[in-house]
Amino acid sequence: MRVLVIEDEHTLQGQLVKALTAQGYAVDTADNGEDGHYMGETEPYDVVVLDLGLPVLDGLTVLKRWRAAGLATPVLILTARSSWQEKVDGIDAGADDYLAKPFRMEELLARVRALIRRASGHASSELICGPIRLDTRSSSVSVDGIPLSLTSHEYRLLAYLMHHQGKVVSRTELTEHLYAQDFDRDSNTIEVFIGRLRRKLGVDVIHTVRGLGYRMEMRGDTPQDPT
Template identity: 65%
Template sequence: MGGKEVTRQDMRILIVEDDQDLAQQMAGGLTDAGYAVDVSEDGEDGHFLGDTEPYDAVILDLGLPVMDGASVLKKWRAAGKSMPVLILTARDSWTDKVEGLDAGADDYLTKPFIMEELLARLRALIRRSAGQTSSTLTCGPVLLDTRNGKVSVNGTAIKLTAQEFKLLSYMMHHEGKVVSRTELTEHIYDQDFDRDSNTIEVFVNRIRKKLGVPLIATVRGLGYRLEWVEENA
């Protein structure tokens, strides 16, 4: 159950891009940064995944086969899907960018681009969607830096495995909300991973032990809630 120590990001991303080389390049970079990543190569399949799977953000090319990116995005938004979407376009045209933004995109990036900018834009989109304005999340004495993957308690660095970091980061992005085991499982593993929600309890117990502070409460029959209560101080 152990894992390598992590110094990166978290959460689950969908890439919808028909250029296989670019898609794999982005997937590799995002995986290295600690994200769980799914890839689709056409608009119809991408729409289906975004409609049926929970994603923290989507990277969506506008020029897709079968169904174009703007149509995919319009269908998602019409169905009430609110995940942040970053559109990609090779077309250096304001009309295409405006079309994507009008369809419901949250940001855009013109090809070619550097991976560092893509990662920075994704971090910003995820923070904004969670109501966060800083790359550093805090809850009581716990500080989590989403840029470099560091966690500390009262200024003391805490070492977490990759999955432990993903789980803690997801819960800190949703501080105060009850999060089910199923939701956590869906967000920290990619689509192809053999998911087992029973491991979530193991990760939660490990995190509690490593943090050494009463931050994660079990909500019987529902899941977990991350919250710092002043009486804990």
């Protein structure tokens, strides 16, 4: 899962990156509205954390331009505590949620998780596929109640597939949501991670759809493509 943080206050930006990375997200950053607007339009993100008080191009303008262009990525705006009008303007411009500064990092992480869940049609913070349970709050995975140890890349890959259960996800899409912008991306490594996940899970839930990508679901849930 991939997050874009657009925040010009470098100390806060660093804190956000540290907290989001610790939760298993790939994180990109921008410290002005112009760069953030470009990144949001040209790169696929699962959620954007957008400060409204940005240099060069303010956050509200960035948000309005995204929505006018049809960009539906969930956006959490950060506002000044005393500015209720900013909250109203942000929501009217197309924001999905807002958080007033100063805030608790735990609350921001919870709101990010909720936005990602809602965007993929999930109501619970715990994602389940057969005996596999992924808790987005603790970034933990278990199979038949037994905790599973995964690397950060394996966890991101599994989380993305579980958020999109029943849907075919291409290798390109997985690559775009697995790595941050400055990472040397190679879609061929997805096959390696898929193989590792299959061995660690020990359950036949990640299916190859020839020529298209991968789909996660228990056999018998819906008709399957040949694997």
